[in-house]
Amino acid sequence: MIRYTIFFLAIFLYSCQQSQSINKKCEEQIVVCFDHYQPKPYKTPGGSKHIPMPKVLYTDNTEVLREYMPEADFDTITLQLPEHFKELALNYRDFEFIYYPLMQGDTITISMDSLDYPILSSKHHPERNRIYNMNYELRKGRTHSGLEAKTCLGSDWVRIAQNIDVIRANNWTSLLMNYCPLDSLQSMFNSYKTAYTDTINLFKQQQIISDKIYNHYQYLLALKDYESRRMLNEDTAFYRRMEAGISDEYASYPSYHEYLDYYLWFTNQHIPTIRKSQGGSKDWCQTFDELSAKPFQPKSMQILLERCIKEISENFSAQDVNHYLDKYLQITQDTTLYNNIKGQYNLSADANQLLLEDIQGKTTNLSLLLKKHKGKVIYVDFWASWCVPCREEMTPSAKLRESYKGKDVVFVYLAYNDTKDSWKKAVKQEGMAEIENNFIITNSKNSKTLEAIKLELIPRYIIFDKQGSLVEMNAPRPSDEQATIIINKYLKQ
Incomplete structure (x- = not known):
């Protein structure tokens, strides 16, 4: 009897341990x-x-x-x-x-x-629902265009407000519809911040959030404040205020990546050559060099330099990309990004060809494509998933393509400086998956073809005639009525 009692007790204790283990796992x-x-x-x-x-x-x-x-x-x-x-x-x-x-x-x-x-x-x-949905309640009555005031203050709404007299004089309707005075946006945001602070203080007083979560909510409010300052801030040394908040302690938070993005924004305002260049893309190499000399902790340094490398990869030559990839590898020891960038831009590929890959993974090149469609006018669209103006032209492009259905005109779409995953998602979103001549360029960085046509900005459109000769280096975009006129011109030849 004692033997059975000990046996069942052992089973009970084991079950309890297993239950505690499962509960602990669930809690984690x-x-x-x-x-x-x-x-x-x-x-x-x-x-x-x-x-x-x-x-x-x-x-x-x-x-x-x-x-x-x-x-x-x-x-x-x-x-x-x-x-x-x-x-x-x-x-x-x-x-x-x-x-x-x-x-x-x-x-x-x-x-x-x-x-x-x-x-x-x-x-x-x-009972946690009121905590999780705090922002949903706070934003009511404090939004413009359906967005938080801080989002508008950190974006092009500021430019609209600053140039409202010109916009009104020209009756630019679409911009007028997005207009909101800066003092109204700032008032909305100040009201939001006050309500936010009052709410998290109440949560803390009622002991329904821990000190750590309370501090995290304060951190998130500071993040919103940084965004609101971007467009109107003229202090080129503002980035230094943010450096105190750069710590690997926060690396597990997605919001920390946005924090570092804002830090990069303000850092680039500090660099004169970037301030003067459109979009701040021309001197990411200088940004990389400045950041790499700072005493940041390893994870934060890697996140910052990774962003620089991605910008350098999109905007600089293969030689520059290779140079800074080597620097990045030496500092971070991160072989994953190093190999991904090398593979993404096919940096060791044949520079004499423009190499292409379709949605099924089949490869070809521009020379073979021109031979295949000899006897037809070829309208080439250079675009990318990340390019808003490019994607805005996709609907007009579909209409233009439909108008030449059954005629000797071929529309070719070439994704430039893009990633395969982003390109495939964009192709699906734009309804282009079934288009035959839809490719991603796999050697955007080192193709002499792109150098020859001086492809620096997209969207860009070129036209080849029926003999395969490049006849229009800067063809009209699909939404331009001139596109039909020029295509018809070569179609009649």
Whole structure:
């Protein structure tokens, strides 16, 4: 009898240990369920839009930033966390990210309201819903064009407000529809900040959030403040104020990557050659050199230099890219990005050809394409998934293509300085998956063909005649009525 008692006691203790282990494991993760979470593309009242951004961001166990897009009506991800909360980022309308410190051991369902704003619901702790949806309540009455005031203050709405007299004089309707006075935007944002601070103070007083989550909410408010300062800030040394907040301690937060983006923005305002250059893209090499001399911790340094490398890869020659890739590898020891960039831009490829790959992975080159379509007029569209003006031309391009259906005109789409994943997503979004002559350029960096046509800015359109000769170095874009006139000219020859 004693033997059986000991046996059952052992089983009971083992079961308890297993149960405790399972409970501990559950507490160390968060289950996120997406209920019909599929936000639609958005345009402001004046027609402004952004390139589609990742819908969900989080960091994995190695603190690497991951992107996620729920594909089904009901989808689930499980987040592992080393501390008592995990930050999740949800994209709103491709203009702004909302950051949620989700608490340990929770199961959360994410749906949308009628305006596609994320709504969070806790399965085990419904009392947390008011915390998770804090921003949803605070933004009411404090938005413009459906966006937070800080988003407008950190973007082109500032330029519209500063030039409103010219805009009115020219009756530029679309810009007028997006107009909001700067003092109104600032007032909305100040009201938001006051309400935000009052809310998190109340949560802390009621002891429904920990000190750590309280501090994190303060950090997120500071992040919003940095965004609001970007367009109006004239202090070229402002970046120094942000350097105190650069720490590997925050590397597990998706919001920290945005923090570092703002830091780079203000750093580039400090560099005169970047301030003078359009878009600040011409001297990312100088930015790299300045940053690499600073005493940042390893993870933060890698994130910053990785951004520089990506910009250098898009805007500089193969020689410069190779040079800075070697520098990057020496500083960070990160072979992953090094190999990815080498592969993405095919830096060791034959420079005498323009190498192409279609959506199925089949390869060809421009010379073979011209031979294949000899006897037809060829209209070539250089574009990229990240290029807003390029993508705005896709609808007019589809109409132009349809108007020449059955005629000796071939439309060729060549993605320039793009990644295969981003290109494929954009192809699907633009309804181009079934187009035969749709390629990504696999040696954008070292092709002498691109040097010969001096391809620096996109969108860019060129035309080859029926003999395969380049006859239009800068053809009209599809939305231009002249495009039809010029194509018809070569079609009649």
